[in-house]
Amino acid sequence: DLFQLNMAGQPVLVLNSQKVVKDLLEKRSSIYSDRPKWLVLNEMTGYMDLPLMRYGELWRRMRRASKLPLGVKMSFNYHRVQSDQALVLAHDVLNHPDNWKFHVQRLVALYPIDNH
Numbered sequence: 854d855l856f857q858l859n860m861a862g863q864p865v866l867v868l869n870s871q872k873v874v875k876d877l878l879e880k881r882s883s884i885y886s887d888r889p890k891w892l893v894l895n896e897m898t899g900y901m902d903l904p905l906m907r908y909g910e911l912w913r914r915m916r917r918a919s920k921l922p923l924g925v926k927m928s929f930n931y932h933r934v935q936s937d938q939a940l941v942l943a944h945d946v947l948n949h950p951d952n953w954k955f956h957v958q959r960l961v962a963l964y965p966i967d968n969h
Contacts, residue, residue, distance in 0.1 A: 863889050938963065 854870040868874045877885050887908050894905055903919060906912045921927065938960055945956040 863891075865889075 854873045
């Protein structure tokens with residue numbers, strides 16, 4: 854029901870039954886749930902990348918701070934902005950193909966501003 858694999862030097866536990874999953878991850882989740890230590894990825898991101906962070910107080914604060922701008926309600930706004938900006942980019946590149954790099958850079962620079 855429970856066994857361990859070695860994936861790139863990282864031990865990975867495999868839970869192979871619903872009972873074990875329920876016992877360990879639902880009833881005792883605060884004890885056993887955490888993320889693996891990805892040393893190289895954490896070094897590359899400065900230990901501040903939410904999906905790679907180990908659970909703890911910093912993770913809770915970062916999650917709380919990211920909830921508003923990354924929540925379901927806000928995603929509708931991002932979709933609208935992405936659609937609008939994609940049309941502008943397509944128009945600009947079609948009309949001025951020699952400046953395509955500038956148009957892409959402008960899109961990337963304007964995107965965070967246009968979302969608020």
